[in-house]
Amino acid sequence: xxxxIPVRVHVVVWLVLLLxxxxxxxxxxxxxxxxxxxxxxxxxxxxxxLIALFLMHLRWSPxxxxxxxxxxLLWLVILIVGTLDDVLTRGWLSAPGR
Amino acid sequence: xxxxxRPAALRAREALGEQYSTLEQQHTASELGMWIFLATExxxxxxxxxxxxxxxxxxxxxxxxxxxxxxxxYGAVNTAILLxxxxxxxxxxxxxxxxxxRALMRALAVTAILGLLFxxxxxxxxxxxxxxxxxxxxxxxxxxxxxxxxxxFFFAYFAMTALHSVHLGVGVVTVAVITxxxxxxxxxxxxxxxxxxxxxxxxxxxxxxxxxVPLLYLFGPSS
Numbered sequence: 001x002x003x004x005i006p007v008r009v010h011v012v013v014w015l016v017l018l019l020x021x022x023x024x025x026x027x028x029x030x031x032x033x034x035x036x037x038x039x040x041x042x043x044x045x046x047x048x049x050l051i052a053l054f055l056m057h058l059r060w061s062p063x064x065x066x067x068x069x070x071x072x073l074l075w076l077v078i079l080i081v082g083t084l085d086d087v088l089t090r091g092w093l094s095a096p097g098r
Numbered sequence: 099x100x101x102x103x104r105p106a107a108l109r110a111r112e113a114l115g116e117q118y119s120t121l122e123q124q125h126t127a128s129e130l131g132m133w134i135f136l137a138t139e140x141x142x143x144x145x146x147x148x149x150x151x152x153x154x155x156x157x158x159x160x161x162x163x164x165x166x167x168x169x170x171x172y173g174a175v176n177t178a179i180l181l182x183x184x185x186x187x188x189x190x191x192x193x194x195x196x197x198x199x200r201a202l203m204r205a206l207a208v209t210a211i212l213g214l215l216f217x218x219x220x221x222x223x224x225x226x227x228x229x230x231x232x233x234x235x236x237x238x239x240x241x242x243x244x245x246x247x248x249x250x251f252f253f254a255y256f257a258m259t260a261l262h263s264v265h266l267g268v269g270v271v272t273v274a275v276i277t278x279x280x281x282x283x284x285x286x287x288x289x290x291x292x293x294x295x296x297x298x299x300x301x302x303x304x305x306x307x308x309x310x311v312p313l314l315y316l317f318g319p320s321s
Contacts, residue, residue: 072137
């Protein structure tokens with residue numbers, strides 16, 4: 001990253017992050033039930049993306065650095081999905097003797 | 099000894115390690131190393147996130163009820179504080195890049211103070227849990243239909259927020275050290291990389307908190 005990022009970009013990102021946090025907080029009070037947990041995580045993911053791209057400079061980082069960031073996320077997905085697919089499907093097949 | 103007699107122009111070049119060809123290459127090496135470290139950190143927190151996901155799936159009623167016992171106000175105020183500290187950290191990196199020593203020190207000092215404020219509020223919140231008897235293993239007096247599941251939720255809550263707070267504490271100490279070193283004119287211009295790497299760590303800890311809020315604080319009220 002050679003260029004210096006303007007203060008305006010930082011302030012705008014900060015305001016959007018606060019706004020998204022406020023939206024997430026407000027949504028939780030609406031008791032939407034069902035998908036509200038997924039929606040809250042989606043908004044959090046949007047915040048994380050903004051931080052990674054602008055505050056952590058990933059938008060301007062060389063490809064080799066971005067690959068590490070994406071790989072880290074991929075490992076996390078493998079960890080969580082690989083664990084939950086067991087927990088969620090335990091009851092699907094009946095084992096003999098059970 | 100040789101370094102002392104070298105002209106200023108040559109001393110300035112020493113910002114570049116001899117194993118690198120260019121400052122840009124050196125910067126990319128630091129950035130790459132820091133991101134690999136953050137990837138391992140994500141795995142550390144990832145274990146807790148996975149455990150949370152499993153128990154929330156199995157004991158969803160108890161986890162929702164447990165989440166309702168958290169005070170949203172603490173979570174909301176701490177989110178605002180941490181997001182603002184990320185702004186001041188980013189401004190510190192910018193000041194270092196531009197060689198503005200006073201702005202760098204001021205931004206770092208504000209960042210450290212905001213970090214301490216977060217930890218103070220977190221400590222007050224923990225104290226409230228102790229007073230309410232909702233600390234598994236140390237002070238658990240809660241009785242109710244889902245008491246054991248709620249206790250498990252609070253165990254997850256303490257494990258995740260405590261690990262996060264320890265990381266923030268490490269961040270605050272490092273920011274303080276960097277601030278003191280910056281007093282002597284370090285980290286300016288082409289030597290800004292350490293501040294930028296510290297910034298990456300700080301923002302990472304911020305991102306972890308951003309996910310802890312919906313998982314711990316918002317889950318109960320919204321369901």
